Every structure is written in C-alpha cells, then in structure tokens.
Amino acid sequence: xxxxxxxxxxxxxxxxxxxxxxxxxxxxxxxxxxxxxxxxxxxxxxxxxxxxxxxxxxxxxxxxxxxxxxxxxxxxxxxxxxxxxxxxxxxxxxxxxxxxxxxxxxxxxxxxxxxxxxxxxxxxxxxxxxxxxxxxxxxxxxxxxxxxxxxxxxxxxxxxxxxxxxxxxxxxxxxxxxxxxxxxxxxxxxxxxxxxxxxxxxxxxxxxxxxxxxxxxxxxxxxxxxxxxxxxxxxxxxxxxxxxxxxxxxxxxxxxxxxxxxxxxxxxxxxxxxxxxxxxxxxxxxxxxxxxxxxxxxxxxxxxxxxxxxxxxxxxxxxxxxxxxxxxxxxxxxxxxxxxxxxxxxxxxxxxxxxxxxxxxxxxxxxxxxxxxxxxxxxxxxxxxxxxxxxxxxxxxxxxxxxxxxxxxxxxxxxxxxxxxxxxxxxxxxxxxxxxxxxxxxxxxxxxxxxxxxxxxxxxxxxxxxxxxxxxxxxxxxxxxxxxxxxxxxxxxxxxxxxxxxxxxxxxxxxxxxxxxxxxxxxxxxxxxxxxxxxxxxxxxxxxxxxxxxxxxxxxxxxxxxxxxxxxxxxxxxxxxxxxxxxxxxxxxxxxxxxxxxxxxxxxxxxxxxxxxxxxxxxxxxxxxxxxxxxxxxxxxxxxxxxxxxxxxxxxxxxxxxxxxxxxxxxxxxxxxxxxxxxxxxxx
Amino acid sequence: xxxxxxxxxxxxxxxxxxxxxxxxxxxxxxxxxxxxxxxxxxxxxxxxxxxxxxxxxxxxxxxxxxxxxxxxxxxxxxxxxxxxxxxxxxxxxxxxxxxxxxxxxxxxxxxxxxxxxxxxxxxxxxxxxxxxxxxxxxxxxxxxxxxx
Numbered sequence: 001x002x003x004x005x006x007x008x009x010x011x012x013x014x015x016x017x018x019x020x021x022x023x024x025x026x027x028x029x030x031x032x033x034x035x036x037x038x039x040x041x042x043x044x045x046x047x048x049x050x051x052x053x054x055x056x057x058x059x060x061x062x063x064x065x066x067x068x069x070x071x072x073x074x075x076x077x078x079x080x081x082x083x084x085x086x087x088x089x090x091x092x093x094x095x096x097x098x099x100x101x102x103x104x105x106x107x108x109x110x111x112x113x114x115x116x117x118x119x120x121x122x123x124x125x126x127x128x129x130x131x132x133x134x135x136x137x138x139x140x141x142x143x144x145x146x147x148x149x150x151x152x153x154x155x156x157x158x159x160x161x162x163x164x165x166x167x168x169x170x171x172x173x174x175x176x177x178x179x180x181x182x183x184x185x186x187x188x189x190x191x192x193x194x195x196x197x198x199x200x201x202x203x204x205x206x207x208x209x210x211x212x213x214x215x216x217x218x219x220x221x222x223x224x225x226x227x228x229x230x231x232x233x234x235x236x237x238x239x240x241x242x243x244x245x246x247x248x249x250x251x252x253x254x255x256x257x258x259x260x261x262x263x264x265x266x267x268x269x270x271x272x273x274x275x276x277x278x279x280x281x282x283x284x285x286x287x288x289x290x291x292x293x294x295x296x297x298x299x300x301x302x303x304x305x306x307x308x309x310x311x312x313x314x315x316x317x318x319x320x321x322x323x324x325x326x327x328x329x330x331x332x333x334x335x336x337x338x339x340x341x342x343x344x345x346x347x348x349x350x351x352x353x354x355x356x357x358x359x360x361x362x363x364x365x366x367x368x369x370x371x372x373x374x375x376x377x378x379x380x381x382x383x384x385x386x387x388x389x390x391x392x393x394x395x396x397x398x399x400x401x402x403x404x405x406x407x408x409x410x411x412x413x414x415x416x417x418x419x420x421x422x423x424x425x426x427x428x429x430x431x432x433x434x435x436x437x438x439x440x441x442x443x444x445x446x447x448x449x450x451x452x453x454x455x456x457x458x459x460x461x462x463x464x465x466x467x468x469x470x471x472x473x474x475x476x477x478x479x480x481x482x483x484x485x486x487x488x489x490x491x492x493x494x495x496x497x498x499x500x501x502x503x504x505x506x507x508x509x510x511x512x513x514x515x516x517x518x519x520x521x522x523x524x525x526x527x528x529x530x531x532x533x534x535x536x537x538x539x540x541x542x543x544x545x546x547x548x549x550x551x552x553x554x555x556x557x558x559x560x561x562x563x564x565x566x567x568x569x570x571x572x573x574x575x576x577x578x579x580x581x582x583x584x585x586x587x588x589x590x591x592x593x594x595x596x597x598x599x600x601x602x603x604x605x606x607x608x609x610x611x612x613x614x615x616x617x618x619x620x621x622x623x624x625x626x627x628x629x630x631x632x633x634x635x636x637x638x639x640x641x642x643x644x645x646x647x648x649x650x651x652x653x654x655x656x657x658x659x660x661x662x663x664x665x666x667x668x669x670x671x672x673x674x675x676x677x678x679x680x681x682x683x684x
Numbered sequence: 685x686x687x688x689x690x691x692x693x694x695x696x697x698x699x700x701x702x703x704x705x706x707x708x709x710x711x712x713x714x715x716x717x718x719x720x721x722x723x724x725x726x727x728x729x730x731x732x733x734x735x736x737x738x739x740x741x742x743x744x745x746x747x748x749x750x751x752x753x754x755x756x757x758x759x760x761x762x763x764x765x766x767x768x769x770x771x772x773x774x775x776x777x778x779x780x781x782x783x784x785x786x787x788x789x790x791x792x793x794x795x796x797x798x799x800x801x802x803x804x805x806x807x808x809x810x811x812x813x814x815x816x817x818x819x820x821x822x823x824x825x826x827x828x829x830x831x832x
Binding site for chain 2 (some may be wrong): 641
C-alpha cells in the first residue's frame with residue numbers, strides 16, 4: 001500500500017512536470033505557427049511544429065492524458081503530411097491549429113474529459129481536423145487507435161462504400177462514417193476519386209468519391225451494417241468477409257493495397273481472399289511502437305524551481321553584505337593576511353553575485369508569445385488588420401520583473417489594438433495604409449531596460465485629456481501644463497478617456513493600475529502621442545530588483561542611497577547660486593533648475609551652512625536638484641524591501657544594510673520628484 | 685466547557701499589563717539603535733536590521749496613548765508577524781516584557797475599557813492573574829492600524 005502511494009505521488013509529480021513542459025511546447029508551437037503564417041513553406045518551422053506536437057502526443061500518452069494524446073495525434077497527422085509535401089499550409093490549417101492549441105491547453109488543464117458534452121466537442125473537433133488532412137489528399141492512412149483488438153476472434157472485411165452524388169446534401173459527412181469504422185478496429189481506407197469531373201461540371205456540394213475499406217474487427221457484419229443505417233438509401237454498401245484474423249498485417253496485402261491506391265483501381269475480393277494472416281503480428285507491432293518512442297534527447301538546460309533561485313539570490317545578497325563587513329574589519333585590523341583574504345573573498349563574492357543574478361534573468365521572449373496571440377485574435381475579432389512587430393525580444397530581465405510586467409503590458413497592447421489602431425476603412429480615409437502596425441521594442445539603456453509599445457493609430461488629443469481632467473477635478477482650470485504633464489494625467493486614478501466601457505480594454509482597469517504595477521517594480525511609465533499619427537507608451541524598468549549602484553548621502557542623521565543611474569552631476573554649494581528660496585530654483589552654470597531640499601521634505605530641522613551639496617538628477621526630460629547635507633561616496637548595494645507596513649512611504653523604494661550593520665534608505669528619485677510636482681497641481 | 689489552552693506573552697505599558705499571542709511572536713529584542721524613516725506616522729519610529737531583514741518598529745506606547753515615554757533598560761521590542769510571513773514582520777516597542785504563560789481561553793473576561801485616547805481600542809479579553817489584570821491585545825487590529 002505504502003509503495004503504491006509513493007508511486008502515486010511520484011506519478012503526480014511527473015504529471016506536474018509534464019504539464020509544465022507541455023506548456024513550453026505549446027509556447028514553442030504558437031511561436032512557430034505565427035512564423036509559419038508569414039512563411040508557409042519554411043521546412044524548418046514545419047519540422048519544429050511537428051516535433052512539438054510529437055512530444056505533446058508522446059508525453060500525453062505516457063502520463064495519462066489520453067484525450068490529449070489522441071487529439072494531438074490527429075493534429076500531428078496534418079503536419080506530417082505538410083512535412084512530406086503532401087499538403088499545403090493555408091489559412092484554414094493555421095486557424096484550425098490555433099484553435100486546436102487552445103483545446104490542447106484546455107485538455108492539459110482538465111486532464112481526460114468526463115463531461116459528455118465536452119467529449120462530443122472533442123470528437124467533432126477531431127473530425128474537423130481529419131477533414132483537413134483527408135480532403136487535401138487522396139489517401140490517408142490512419143494509424144491504429146490505441147485500443148486495437150488483435151485477438152484471434154477478429155475478422156477482416158472488405159467494404160465497398162459507394163455514396164451517390166446527393167449524399168452531402170442532407171448533411172451526411174461520409175468521414176464520420178469512416179471514423180466509426182476506424183473505431184471498430186483496424187481499418188485501411190482507400191479513396192477513389194476518378195469520377196470527379198472537371199471544374200465546369202463540378203457541383204460543389206455533390207459527392208464524386210468512392211471508398212473501399214479493409215477492416216479488421218471483432219464485430220459482426222451486422223454491426224458494420226449498422227454504421228451505414230442512416231445512409232442506406234444514399235449509397236450502395238457491399239460487405240464481404242475476406243478471412244479470419246488480421247489480414248492487414250500480411251505484407252502481400254499491404255502491397256496490393258498500395259498498388260490499388262497508386263493505380264486508383266478498386267480492390268477485388270478475389271485478390272485478397274485466400275491470403276493468410278501472418279503469425280508474427282506481435283513482433284512487428286512492438287517494433288513499430290518502439291520507433292515512435294525514440295526521440296531526440298539533449299540536455300542543454302535544466303529546470304529549477306523559482307523558489308530555489310529566489311533563495312540563492314537571497315543568500316548571495318547576504319553574503320555580499322557580510323563580505324562588506326569583513327572588508328571593513330580587515331581594514332581596521334590592518335593584518336596583511338586577513339586583508340588579502342578579504343580581498344579574495346570580495347572578488348569571489350562579486351562573481352558569485354553576478355552569476356546568481358544572471359540565473360534569475362529570463363528573456364522577454366517567453367512572454368511575447370501571449371502578446372502575439374492577443375494582437376492576432378483581437379484584431380481579427382475587431383475586424384482590424386494589424387502587424388505586430390517585435391524588436392529586442394531576446395533582452396533579459398529579472399524574472400520577478402517579468403512576472404509583474406505581463407499584466408500591464410497586456411493592458412497596454414490591448415489598448416493599442418482596441419483604441420489606438422483604427423478600422424481599415426477609417427485608416428484609408430485618413431490617408432494611411434489599411435494595415436495598422438504595433439511595434440513592441442525593448443532595448444538596454446544604462447542600468448535600465450526600455451520597453452516601448454508604438455502604434456500608428458489615431459493618437460490621443462491632449463486638449464481632450466485636459467478637458468476631462470478638469471471635469472473630473474483632477475487639475476485646476478488655470479494651470480498651464482506641458483504636453484508631457486498632460487499625458488501624465490492619464491495615469492492618475494479616476495481617469496479614463498473612453499466614456500463607454502468597451503468589451504476589450506475598458507474593464508474598469510485604467511492606466512493608473514498600469515502605473516502602479518510598473519511602480520511596484522521600480523519602473524516608470526510615460527505616454528506620448530500625436531493626433532492622427534499614433535501613440536507611444538514607454539516603460540523604463542530596472543534590470544534587476546535587488547541590486548543597484550548608488551550614491552551614499554547624508555541628510556540630518558540618516559544615510560540615504562540615490563541610484564547612480566539617475567544622477568547627472570554633483571555640485572558643491574559655492575558654485576551654486578540660489579534664487580529665491582521661496583521658488584526653490586537654483587542657478588548653475590547660467591541655467592536655472594528646480595530643487596528639492598531633502599531636509600525639508602523629510603521633515604528634518606532646516607540647516608543651511610554652505611556645506612550642503614546639490615545632486616542633479618534626471619527626471620523625465622528635465623533635471624532637478626536634490627539638496628543633501630553631504631555626499632559620502634559611491635556604494636554598490638543590495639536593496640531590500642521595507643515590508644508591508646512601509647509601502648505607504650512612496651519616496652523610499654527600499655533599504656540597504658551597510659557594512660557595519662546600519663541601515664540606509666534608497667530614495668526613489670522619480671517618485672520623490674513626481675510627488676513634489678503633483679503637490680503643485682492638485683487642487684485640493 | 686472544554687479547556688482550550690493558549691500561550692500568551694505579557695508585557696508592561698505604563699505600569700499596566702498587556703499580552704500578545706505567543707504564536708505570533710518571532711523575537712524579543714533590546715530597544716536600541718534604529719534608523720529613522722521620514723514622512724511616516726508619529727508612532728512609527730523607523731526600521732531596524734534583524735538578521736538581514738529590514739523591520740519597521742512602532743511604539744506601542746504611543747499607539748496606546750501614553751503621554752510620558754521613558755526609555756529604560758527594560759524597554760524592549762517584540763517582533764511579531766500576524767500571518768507568519770517575513771514581509772509582515774513588525775516590532776512593537778513596550779516598557780518591558782514580563783513573562784510567558786499558559787491560560788485557558790474560557791477564563792477570558794470581557795475587557796473593561798472605556799475607549800481612552802489610544803489608537804488600540806479592541807481587546808480579545810482580559811484575564812486576572814496574580815495581582816494584575818492582563819489585557820490581551822487583538823494583534824490583527826493592531827497591525828491594521830499600522831497599515832492604514
């Protein structure tokens with residue numbers, strides 16, 4: 001019992017792994033399919049699709065996803081034909097496959113189907129899939145179903161199935177009948193299409209094809225007749241028993257059948273009768289099974305649970321902190337031995353840190369598939385024609401960042417498809433090409449990654465934003481705002497430019513949520529738009545969440561870290577001429593800059609003795625000064641979260657533990673300046 | 685009624701005795717150096733470094749509306765987490781920790797407390813022990829107040 005339970009648990013574990021791997025396969029499948037849509041003849045892509053399906057099928061059967069395996073099998077058949085140049089990829093196939101992928105996802109989620117409704121749906125779907133693979137091809141060999149009956153009670157029949165021309169008119173699908181026959185046992189179907197007339201005479205809903213089926217089954221002749229019970233009047237059926245046992249295993253029979261297919265000459269009962277059933281069926285069967293199981297096996301990467309990586313990164317962060325303490329101690333102690341040891345440890349821990357952080361980076365690509373799919377499906381649904389172009393999909397980001405990024409990006413892209421890009425007719429009227437374009441662009445910029453989503457749609461009118469913001473009481477009527485400031489209003493909570501809630505993107509989640517989500521990962525969002533030309537959304541994201549290069553500064557008794565990436569220049573106070581303190585403007589090298597006195601914002605007692613320093617930081621397209629007591633120096637630091645109770649403190653994005661165990665807080669300069677600026681505009 | 689034993693940790697605030705559920709307590713520390721965090725509520729003193737985690741500390745005495753605060757050798761920080769997560773760790777500063785004791789939940793009486801000046805007004809109950817009435821603080825409410 002215990003062993004059994006353990007086995008159960010193990011299988012469950014494998015199942016989870018299979019689902020995970022299958023999702024990867026599906027991802028790959030979707031990606032390849034999208035590529036195939038653009039380049040329908042590319043053999044490499046077709047191979048890739050075939051391989052992905054093949055692994056799904058094999059894995060499914062192994063881990064008890066029988067419905068999935070069966071379904072994928074039929075799908076695979078199509079691509080096997082494509083692979084062998086027997087079938088041309090067209091839109092129907094691609095759309096059908098996309099639909100099929102959704103179905104596979106569903107099957108992965110559910111396991112084997114129980115609901116009779118769903119089982120029927122799957123059957124219908126399979127029939128549709130089979131229709132594609134069969135209509136495009138003269139002869140289809142359908143491989144054996146898993147539950148082949150091979151016991152000696154079986155018989156082999158030759159069935160002549162000649163439907164008349166009218167059979168399709170009353171909705172009968174002859175393929176369903178063939179499916180039923182397949183379900184009874186082992187069947188080989190031969191299709192004869194020599195009666196199909198030329199195009200001029202062809203009735204599109206007439207049937208001109210005849211079939212012959214060699215069927216090995218343990219059912220009786222009457223059972224076979226039952227299959228055709230509803231179409232008796234529309235066709236001629238002729239069932240002859242050839243022999244007992246499975247004649248289909250006989251090599252001669254195989255030869256005769258393939259000749260008949262090649263020459264389009266119907267099989268005759270005499271040709272087959274009297275041939276014997278081979279004895280060694282068991283052997284040939286198991287061998288052919290084995291061949292299917294052989295697959296490529298290559299380990300170029302391993303799967304590690306993300307919690308393990310989080311733990312590793314955490315431990316390395318700890319190590320870096322302790323190492324800094326050791327350095328401090330060694331310097332104080334002055335012992336040459338300890339000093340050199342500390343130095344070596346520093347080198348090692350740096351490398352270790354870089355490595356550990358690299359492990360937690362994953363390429364953006366992994367998420368992009370979903371966006372491709374979204375644009376494709378959504379634009380079809382809305383009747384729009386949109387090209388989705390991805391640049392820089394290989395850029396790598398911390399997995400925690402990517403996790404937080406998906407939802408906001410989905411929202412942004414949805415917005416572009418729904419509100420941005422116009423309908424083709426509208427586009428032509430505006431003198432644009434009927435096909436819209438959405439570009440997704442990612443690139444490195446210093447210590448951050450910039451992600452841009454550009455569309456060439458109708459754009460956003462700034463005047464409308466202002467009007468709306470005034471109406472909603474978000475800004476004062478008399479405030480003059482720059483274009484950039486106007487677009488920033490879109491991110492305020494309670495702002496949404498579209499009046500009516502749309503089915504697609506207006507689900508009550510506005511850009512403020514996007515901003516908040518991106519803010520959670522220390523990123524910034526901005527929007528730019530030109531009426532009639534399009535809209536650009538820009539996300540600026542940190543490379544990793546947990547480590548930054550910072551400048552250590554002192555304000556009153558506290559130490560703070562300002563991310564170096566944001567810093568433009570540091571000025572000593574004597575080169576700085578203060579304008580009126582009231583205005584908070586400072587003159588540096590004949591230019592005026594606004595500045596923020598950190599003592600004032602942090603509610604410390606004011607002090608100005610000329611020893612202060614001014615740090616110019618970049619804020620969007622401007623520069624803003626931050627006044628601090630003293631600049632201590634550069635410092636590479638591990639940023640730690642401040643926990644759930646200090647989330648309200650928005651200007652501090654985290655804290656860092658110094659070499660001596662004390663804490664310094666990391667200032668989020670963008671937020672600090674933003675909050676300061678917002679105070680100016682708020683009417684309340 | 686069936687006995688339902690629970691373990692509590694009692695502490696002093698302004699000579700009165702209060703208690704937390706021991707299961708929620710992670711650490712008891714000496715009150716010492718801490719780092720100020722600007723622009724936060726008055727009773728949030730700042731943050732401390734506990735084994736590499738940054739933990740906020742709140743002065744429970746201020747939250748309870750104590751007027752005169754005096755830090756002595758006995759002043760302590762009780763670090764708790766209401767949901768067991770590291771992210772939820774918070775330290776409460778008290779005048780001194782008294783003891784850990786077991787009690788039957790059935791012995792709890794309704795707290796008699798006429799909503800004084802403090803921010804904490806609901807208690808799970810009070811129990812008479814030795815010479816003191818011990819008021820058991822509702823940690824969830826306490827933590828919600830900080831989070832507000």
